[in-house]
Amino acid sequence: MxxxxxxxxxxxxxxxxxxxxxxxxxxxxxxxxxxIILYHLHQQDGGVMRFGELRRSMPSITQKMLTRQLRELEADGMLHRKVYPQVPPRVEYSLTDLGRSIIPILEQLYEWGKVYENAFPSHDTDMAAAAEG
Incomplete structure (x- = not known):
């Protein structure tokens, strides 16, 4: 490095x-x-997501936190925010070229997460199965 x-x-x-x-x-x-926001935008067909779609794809994030993170990513040039002049307001988010440039690194982090998870096979990673058992 x-x-x-x-x-x-x-x-x-x-x-x-x-x-x-x-x-x-x-x-x-x-x-x-x-x-996670950047990765979800990348995974979406067409690379465009509305606020509600992003929120549903990350059930643990609060609306306030998602709004803050989206604003910071937009200010840093990582994503584009397109507002449609209609009622109710429609806002779409997509990756910029700069945002897309980080995707190979995020994909490597994703793969490393799988390797890390498999390094501890005795730990139950399926929370639903743990709750039932």
Whole structure:
């Protein structure tokens, strides 16, 4: 992995301050929800999802958190928000070219998650089966 100098100076890009590119990357896509949002948009046929579809695809996320994460991803140039002038308002989200550029990395994380899960075969990963048993 390329490394920055051990004496990386503080850099600024918009509202972000960082010392190395890895730190900047995590500021853009880090957290629990951003990678999942990006991955769901990628998995969707046509690559376009409405707010409600995104919300249903992630039952644990609150409306407030989804709104916040979508706004941050839009501000960082990772997704496009298209508003249709109609009542009720219709808003669609899709990945930008920059957002699509992170997908191979997210796919690798997905595959690594499967490897990690299989490294612990004695743990029950199916919550429904655990509840019934």
């Amino acid at each position: 390329p490394t920055d100098s051990p004496q990386c100076p503080l850099r600024r890009l918009g509202d972000k301050e960082y010392y190395c590119h890895f730190e900047l990357s995590l500021q853009v896509i880090g957290g629990k929800w951003k990678p």
